[in-house]
Amino acid sequence: KAGVTQTPRYLIKTRGQQVTLSCSPISGHRSVSWYQQTPGQGLQFLFEYFSETQRNKGNFPGRFSGRQFSNSRSEMNVSTLELGDSALYLCASSIGALAMNEQYFGPGTRLTVT
Amino acid sequence: GENVEQHPSTLSVQEGDSAVIKCTYSDSASNYFPWYKQELGKGPQLIIDIRSNVGEKKDQRIAVTLNKTAKHFSLHITETQPEDSAVYFCAASKGSGNTGKLIFGQGTTLQVKP
Numbered sequence: 001k002a003g004v005t006q007t008p009r010y011l012i013k014t015r016g017q018q019v020t021l022s023c024s025p026i027s028g029h030r031s032v033s034w035y036q037q038t039p040g041q042g043l044q045f046l047f048e049y050f051s052e053t054q055r056n057k058g059n060f061p062g063r064f065s066g067r068q069f070s071n072s073r074s075e076m077n078v079s080t081l082e083l084g085d086s087a088l089y090l091c092a093s094s095i096g097a098l099a100m101n102e103q104y105f106g107p108g109t110r111l112t113v114t
Numbered sequence: 115g116e117n118v119e120q121h122p123s124t125l126s127v128q129e130g131d132s133a134v135i136k137c138t139y140s141d142s143a144s145n146y147f148p149w150y151k152q153e154l155g156k157g158p159q160l161i162i163d164i165r166s167n168v169g170e171k172k173d174q175r176i177a178v179t180l181n182k183t184a185k186h187f188s189l190h191i192t193e194t195q196p197e198d199s200a201v202y203f204c205a206a207s208k209g210s211g212n213t214g215k216l217i218f219g220q221g222t223t224l225q226v227k228p
Contacts, residue, residue: 004157031214033214033215033216035216035218042203042218042219042220042221043158043203043205043216043218044218045215045216045217048213048214048215055213056213056215058215090157090158094214100145100146100165100207100214101214102148102160102163103148103160103214103216104160105150105157105158105159105160106157107155107156107157108157
C-alpha cells in the first residue's frame with residue numbers, strides 16, 4: 001500500500017506570493033492533518049480534516065487555510081507569504097475520525113520564502 | 115495550556131548500549147502517546163505508541179512506558195544500532211472530541227556510535 005504523498009517536495013516563493021500544497025492520504029484513510037515543522041518551533045499543528053470537514057485548527061493566522069476533497073485528498077494554502085513561513089509542511093493521514101488512531105506522515109513539502 | 119517536554123535534546127550512545135528518552139505532558143486529559151523517528155530529509159515515522167489503558171508496550175528492541183499519575187512516558191531502545199541514529203519525537207493527544215491533534219515534544223537527536 002502506498003504511503004502518504006505530498007507535492008511538490010520543494011518550493012521557493014517570494015514574500016507576498018501565495019502557495020498551495022497538496023497531500024494524498026494512504027488509500028482508505030479519511031482523516032488528514034497538517035503540521036508545520038521549523039527548527040525554532042518544532043512540530044506545530046495547523047489543521048485537521050475528516051470527510052471534507054475541518055475538525056480542528058491550530059493557532060495560525062488566517063493566511064493559512066486548507067480543505068479536503070471527497071476523495072480525502074487535501075490541500076493547504078498560504079496567502080501573502082512571509083519569511084517566517086519558511087518551513088517543512090507535513091501531512092499525516094489516519095484511518096478514521098476517532099482520536100487515538102495512528103497517524104502516518106508524508107515526506108513533507110519544503111517551502112522556502114525569499 | 116497543552117505542552118510536552120522532552121529530554122534530553124541530544125543523546126550519544128555506543129552501539130549495543132541502551133537509550134532512554136523521557137517526555138512529560140501537561141494535559142491530564144491526554145490518553146494517546148505515539149513516538150516518531152525522523153531521519154534526514156524524511157517525514158516522521160511512527161515507531162510505537164501507547165494508550166492510557168496500558169502501562170507498557172514492547173516491540174522487539176523498542177519499548178514505551180507510561181506513568182499517568184506522574185504524567186510522563188519514556189522510550190527505551192535496547193541494543194542500539196547505527197541505523198537507530200535519527201531525531202525522535204514524542205507526542206500526546208487527548209484522544210477525545212473527534213480530534214487527533216498531536217502535541218509534540220521538541221525532539222531528541224540520537225547518535226549511535228559504531
